[in-house]
Amino acid sequence: MPAFETAPLLLALAAGLGYLLGSVPFGIVITRAMGLGDLRQIGSGNIGATNVLRTGNKPAALATLILDAGKGGIAVLIARALLGEDAAQVAGVFAFLGHLFPVWLGFRGGKGVATFLGTLLALAWPVGLLACATWLVTALIFRISSLAALVAAVAAPVWAMLVGHGDVAVCTAAMALLVLIRHDANIRRLVAGTEPKIGKK
Numbered sequence: 294m295p296a297f298e299t300a301p302l303l304l305a306l307a308a309g310l311g312y313l314l315g316s317v318p319f320g321i322v323i324t325r326a327m328g329l330g331d332l333r334q335i336g337s338g339n340i341g342a343t344n345v346l347r348t349g350n351k352p353a354a355l356a357t358l359i360l361d362a363g364k365g366g367i368a369v370l371i372a373r374a375l376l377g378e379d380a381a382q383v384a385g386v387f388a389f390l391g392h393l394f395p396v397w398l399g400f401r402g403g404k405g406v407a408t409f410l411g412t413l414l415a416l417a418w419p420v421g422l423l424a425c426a427t428w429l430v431t432a433l434i435f436r437i438s439s440l441a442a443l444v445a446a447v448a449a450p451v452w453a454m455l456v457g458h459g460d461v462a463v464c465t466a467a468m469a470l471l472v473l474i475r476h477d478a479n480i481r482r483l484v485a486g487t488e489p490k491i492g493k494k
Contacts, residue, residue: 311384315391362411369415439479
């Protein structure tokens with residue numbers, strides 16, 4: 294953890310703005326704008342890029358992935374530039390929470406994988422790259438997005454410690470735990486062997 298030197302009021306402001314940025318449901322915005330329907334009524338009902346891919350529209354899925362990752366990263370970068378590293382971690386975590394529990398959708402949001410990875414890339418890019426690589430390798434081998442997400446989440450705080458970024462290990466572990474909790478239904482399907490593979494409509 295970094296030393297918390299920023300004034301509490303400014304940290305609260307960073308948290309609030311990070312949350313509002315993170316709570317923008319880009320998956321829903323993009324699918325509606327492209328005439329693909331209500332994402333919450335498609336596939337798993339999740340608002341993330343994997344479910345957008347189930348519409349069959351790869352550009353929409355890619356745009357959702359980039360924007361969901363970007364909102365976490367942007368929150369970190371703005372807070373770091375204006376206030377410091379402690380505010381950067383606060384803003385990043387709250388952007389992640391905003392995606393999971395968006396005020397605009399009655400606090401029923403996504404599972405946070407893209408936002409988690411985008412936040413990590415901005416907080417400590419070596420950790421973020423290793424987490425992304427972990428996701429990619431697992432996805433290529435097993436073709437199951439949720440499994441890749443779970444493996445990447447578990448590995449991320451370990452990577453943080455191994456590559457000398459222990460200062461982000463605590464917030465990384467906290468976000469990773471929430472990723473696991475949000476994937477409880479996926480974990481049950483993985484155990485049952487019924488989890489759908491990447492690209493399945």
